[in-house]
Amino acid sequence: MYQTLAEALQWASSQLVEISDTAKLDAEVMLLHVIHKPRSYLYTWPDERITSEQSAAFQQMVARRAIGTPIAHIVGEREFWSLPFMVNPTTLIPRPDTEILVETALNLPLAQNAKVLDLGTGTGAIALSLAFERSTWQITAVDKVIEAVALAKANRDNLKLPQVEVLQSDWFDAVNQYDFNLIVSNPPYIDEEDEHLSQGDVRFEPQSALTAAEHGYADLFHIAQSARDYLAPGGYLLLEHGFEQAITVRNKMIELGYESVSTVRDFGSNDRCTLG
Ligand code: GLN
Numbered sequence: 001m002y003q004t005l006a007e008a009l010q011w012a013s014s015q016l017v018e019i020s021d022t023a024k025l026d027a028e029v030m031l032l033h034v035i036h037k038p039r040s041y042l043y044t045w046p047d048e049r050i051t052s053e054q055s056a057a058f059q060q061m062v063a064r065r066a067i068g069t070p071i072a073h074i075v076g077e078r079e080f081w082s083l084p085f086m087v088n089p090t091t092l093i094p095r096p097d098t099e100i101l102v103e104t105a106l107n108l109p110l111a112q113n114a115k116v117l118d119l120g121t122g123t124g125a126i127a128l129s130l131a132f133e134r135s136t137w138q139i140t141a142v143d144k145v146i147e148a149v150a151l152a153k154a155n156r157d158n159l160k161l162p163q164v165e166v167l168q169s170d171w172f173d174a175v176n177q178y179d180f181n182l183i184v185s186n187p188p189y190i191d192e193e194d195e196h197l198s199q200g201d202v203r204f205e206p207q208s209a210l211t212a213a214e215h216g217y218a219d220l221f222h223i224a225q226s227a228r229d230y231l232a233p234g235g236y237l238l239l240e241h242g243f244e245q246a247i248t249v250r251n252k253m254i255e256l257g258y259e260s261v262s263t264v265r266d267f268g269s270n271d272r273c274t275l276g
Helices: 005-016 023-035 040-044 052-066 071-075 096-106 125-133 146-158 200-204 218-227 246-255
Strands: 077-080 083-086 115-119 138-143 165-168 180-185 231-240 262-265 271-275
Touching: 005 023, 005 040, 005 052, 023 040, 023 052, 023 071, 052 071, 071 077, 077 096, 083 125, 083 146, 096 125, 096 180, 096 231, 096 262, 096 271, 115 125, 125 138, 125 146, 125 180, 138 146, 146 165, 180 218, 218 231, 218 246, 246 271
Parallel strands: 115 138, 115 180, 138 165, 180 231
Antiparallel strands: 077 083, 231 271, 262 271
C-alpha cells in the first residue's frame, strides 16, 4: 500500500478527499501524531520508511477520520490562542472564531485584580487563555457537565495556570460571588432544528454544547438576564452567539438594562459576540 512517509500521506489523502475539505492537512496531522515529529520532518525526510506499528496506528486514525470523526478527537488535542488544549467528545472543540472573545476581553479597561467568570467553559479554552495573558486576574470557570470540569482542570494543570478556579455549576447555580468585573460565555446557541447539526464534524460534538431551546436563544437570554445579579458596578458581559443572532441579542441586552451594548465581529467579518 505504502512504504514511506510521503506514500503514506498520499494514500491517506486519497482516502479522505471525499469527506474532508482538508484531506492532505488531516493526513499530515495524523501522521505527525503517529511518528511524534514536527511538521518539517515530513518535508525533510519524505522517503523515510514507516514502521508496521506506526502504519497500523495511522490506518486506524485514517479509518476514524473517514467516517467523519473530527481530527481534534482523533489526536486528542486542538490549538486555541496558540495554546494546546486537550479535547474529548464531552465538550465543544474550541473554534478559532472564539479567539475574538478572548481578544475583546483583553482589550477591556479592567483592573489588575479583575474578577472574571467564564460560563460553560468546556475545555477551559477562554478562561485559560485569559489566565495565560493576565496572570493577576482572578478567574473562575464553570461547566455543568462533570466531564468538562475534569477536562478543564486537566488543561489548567497542563498549562500550569493553577490560579484558575474550576467549578461544576449549571450556569450561575453554584456561583456565590456577586462582584465579577467581567462575565464571558460561549454558550450553546444553535437552533435545535438546524440542519447543519446532522452534517460533518459537528455530529461528533455533544448537543449540550451546541444547541439551545427557543431557536438557540434560551441560554444566551438566561445568562444575560442572570448576569446582572453577579456583576460588580461597571462590570461587563461578553457573549458569543451566531452571526445572525447579533441584533436579537443586542436588543435583549438593551431591554435588560445593559449600557454601551456593541457587536464585535470575528476575523471572518461575522457578528460573533456582543459586549455590554
Ligand atoms: N460556532 C459553533 C458552530 O457553529 C457553535 C458554538 C456554540 O454553539 N457555542 O459549530
